Amino acid sequence: MNHEGLRLFNPDVESRLLSVLIRRFTPEIVLAAATTSGRTVLPAVAALVNTGLTADCTGLSIDPENGDLLQTRPAIGGNVLATIRTPSRRPQMATVRPRTFRLPQEDPAREGAVFRLVPPDAFMTSPVTPLEAEAGEAETAPIQDAEVVVSGGKGLKRPDAFRLVEDLAAVLDGAVGASRPTVEAKWIGYSHQVGLSGRVVTPRVYIAVGISGAIQHLAGMQTSEFVVAINRDPEAGIFRVADIGLVGDLFDIVPRLAGALSARKEARP
Numbered sequence: 119m120n121h122e123g124l125r126l127f128n129p130d131v132e133s134r135l136l137s138v139l140i141r142r143f144t145p146e147i148v149l150a151a152a153t154t155s156g157r158t159v160l161p162a163v164a165a166l167v168n169t170g171l172t173a174d175c176t177g178l179s180i181d182p183e184n185g186d187l188l189q190t191r192p193a194i195g196g197n198v199l200a201t202i203r204t205p206s207r208r209p210q211m212a213t214v215r216p217r218t219f220r221l222p223q224e225d226p227a228r229e230g231a232v233f234r235l236v237p238p239d240a241f242m243t244s245p246v247t248p249l250e251a252e253a254g255e256a257e258t259a260p261i262q263d264a265e266v267v268v269s270g271g272k273g274l275k276r277p278d279a280f281r282l283v284e285d286l287a288a289v290l291d292g293a294v295g296a297s298r299p300t301v302e303a304k305w306i307g308y309s310h311q312v313g314l315s316g317r318v319v320t321p322r323v324y325i326a327v328g329i330s331g332a333i334q335h336l337a338g339m340q341t342s343e344f345v346v347a348i349n350r351d352p353e354a355g356i357f358r359v360a361d362i363g364l365v366g367d368l369f370d371i372v373p374r375l376a377g378a379l380s381a382r383k384e385a386r387p
């Protein structure tokens with residue numbers, strides 16, 4: 119949709135426009151990224167079209183029995199993951215944390231209808247006048263773009279042990295992630311935190327080193343394509359989402375793994 123009046127973000131105009139489009143096209147599902155603008159506009163749209171909204175989802179799926187959208191998000195202070203459905207209102211609306219899903223392979227056979235609409239000028243009249251826009255901090259961190267993320271947890275025991283995680287990440291040309299307690303202990307900066315109150319990552323490979331696998335951590339990495347977990351406790355929750363689990367002492371396993379991968383890398387022509 120194009121109009122000079124949409125150049126600067128105006129939540130009042132955008133929410134009214136979206137609600138008109140929803141009434142006209144009657145979609146079953148409306149989704150937006152849980153970015154600053156998505157989080158601002160979608161609740162207002164939901165109120166205008168008289169439906170509900172599940173904010174900040176970490177998972178979405180379709181109920182095969184009735185086609186309902188199953189909207190999963192942390193609840194009760196992040197201590198449980200609740201799955202919410204909207205059986206009697208349409209559209210079903212949700213915002214989803216950026217990078218929750220990996221981009222699917224492009225499929226040229228699939229097509230969607232694209233409507234190029236121009237809203238009438240009268241629509242741009244608003245009690246809200248945006249004065250100017252300034253670029254803010256990026257809403258995604260570098261770890262969210264990495265193909266490989268190696269994350270360290272409290273099992274590292276001391277801040278300088280993060281070197282092990284950094285060395286393994288370097289061999290794999292990956293980024294360094296962390297669990298919340300290590301960030302709170304100031305072993306590493308917040309931009310590295312993976313999880314509910316940190317970043318969501320969906321790398322091809324996620325390696326969890328000395329991380330127990332609390333649901334708040336899983337909320338930030340469980341959609342990774344391939345998960346490797348290194349933990350000395352065979353009952354650790356992280357093994358439930360791991361494709362490969364290495365049970366043992368990380369101080370033994372991680373340097374050996376980094377050494378072996380480095381030797382293989384050097385031997386490559």
Ligand SMILES: Cc1cc2nc3c(=O)[nH]c(=O)nc-3n(C[C@H](O)[C@H](O)[C@H](O)COP(=O)(O)OP(=O)(O)OC[C@H]3O[C@@H](n4cnc5c(N)ncnc54)[C@H](O)[C@@H]3O)c2cc1C
Pocket residue numbers: 195196197270271272273274296297298299300311312313314315316317327328329330331332333334335338348349350351354366367368369
């Ligand atoms: C509202 C809320 C939001 C939260 N947000 C986040 C978030 O964004 N991200 C996050 O990570 N957490 C978050 N948490 C905290 C979360 O509940 C856990 O406390 C945290 O993830 C645990 O971190 P950890 O796995 O590093 O530490 P621990 O739970 O202490 O686990 C350490 C693990 O290391 C293993 N270990 C110890 N020594 C060794 C060794 N030598 N070799 C191998 N393994 C070893 C242990 O077996 C253990 O499994 C949040 C909590 C709440 C309530």
